[in-house]
Amino acid sequence: MLETKRFSPPKQRAFDARFEAQKIAFGPVVFHCVRYAWKRGMLQALGEAGERGVTLDELEASGRWSRYALKLVLESCLSAGVVLIEGGRWQLDKTGFCLISDDITRVNYDFIHDVCYRGLFELERSLDAGKPLGLMHLGDWSSIYPALADLPEPAKSSWFAFDHHYSDTSFPDILPDVFATAPRRLMDIGANTGKFSVAALGYDARVELHLVDLPQQLAVADANLASQSLRGRAQLHPRNLLDAATTLPGGMDMVWMSQFLSCFGEAEIARIFQRVADCLADNGQVLVMDTFWDRQRYDIAAYCLINTSPYFTAMASGNSKVYESADYVRLAEAAGLRLLTARDGIGYCHSLLRFARA
The missing domain is CATH 1.20.58.1390 (Methane Monooxygenase Hydroxylase; Chain G, domain 1)
Incomplete structure (x- = not known):
């Protein structure tokens, strides 16, 4: 049984809950006001002023913003804890510093x-x-x-x-896991731009890479491999895994899937696991790296991941999401695979699940 962490926001008093409800109701308004202040340089100006702060007159005198825009936008930022005002001087608060300096x-x-x-x-x-x-x-x-x-x-x-911000931080950390069983034939399903394949080929000079993705994505990966003089050690397999007739090349010592299965609904994931199980060599294994909201050390990570799921619904596929780890394990077991190990704390928020045939 996988150990997971419960998402546990702090308990609220009734009055606080009502305030939080209003934050949700006005969330889109605050989003755009804060973005204007950030992208148009207001927050940077406050940051440069430091603890001394800056007045509206001083900001207006720069000629970059009207007084109307300054008051409207900064007041919205004030309500969101992005800025503060003391003695008529506006300053950047800690949340504002995150907006202008925190990459994630x-x-x-x-x-x-x-x-x-x-x-x-x-x-x-x-x-x-x-x-x-x-x-x-x-x-x-x-x-x-x-x-x-x-x-x-x-x-x-x-x-x-x-x-890339979420996945690239993970690749250096997981290559020893990928090559722990000394795989000679390694398949990267959902190869995207080929970043993992380039890293894997650079890590082990003997490995043979098989890249699987849609033709459009493989064209980008192909160019990246060629730019690194690695094209000769890689084979490209254009595949649409939503096509029920799609098969995968067999005899694989290791199948790698990173942030791939979350692009699909559960029925599709089940079929992918079945094809993966069928393509393994006798002692082959499967490594799945993904962002599971139930395996996060901090609630901030779980919050971000849970609220990424609607992107998959409205923009990406209509039926996929950020899953709980137990969902993958259940679907893998139905395909004849068994979980060997689970490792958390990779990169920002990744976990690595290792499977073999049952």
Whole structure:
């Protein structure tokens, strides 16, 4: 039985709960006001002023903002704890410092604004239809995955920044796990831009990499492999794993899937696990790295992950989410696999599940 951590926000008094409810109701308003103050340099100006602070007259005199914009936006920031005011002088509060200096806050904010915000208006319809109907705000596609290389800016840059910020911190830490059993044939399913494959090929000069993804994504991975002179040790397998007739090349010593299964609904994950089990060599293993909200040390990580799930509904696939770890274990066991080990605390918020045939 996997040990997991319960998400445990603090208990609230009735009055505090009512205040929290209003924060939810006005959340979109605060989101945009804070973003304006951040992106237009107001927060940076307060940060540069330090503890001395700065008056509205001084801010207005810079000519960068009207007094109306300053008062409206900074007052909203005040209500959200982003700034504070003492003796008529505005200062940056701790939350404001996070906004202008914390990478993960910046990446999350840009991802929600540039990729998700307009599409989330379609969340209700997407949940009812089981389709990512919010994606129409970025382009005419049935899911986001074949479209990643063609997303309009700034959505494209913000999507890849979000994806890489979470995954790239994990790769150096997990390569010893990947090669602990000395696999000679390694399959990277959901290869994306090929970052893991490049790292794996650089880690072990003898390994043979098999990359599986949609043709559009493999084209990007192929270019990255070629730029590192690694193309000769890699084989590309264009596959649409939503196609029931899709098979995978066999005889694999290790199958690697990172932040991949969360792109699919449970029935699709079950079928993928079955294909993976079928493609393993006799002593082959499966490594799944993902962000499970129930395996986080801190509630802040669980909060971010839980609230990433609506992106999958409205923008990505219509039926996927950030899962609990027990969901993957249950679906893997149904495909004839058994959990060997689970390791947490990888990168920002990843866990690594190792499976073998039952």
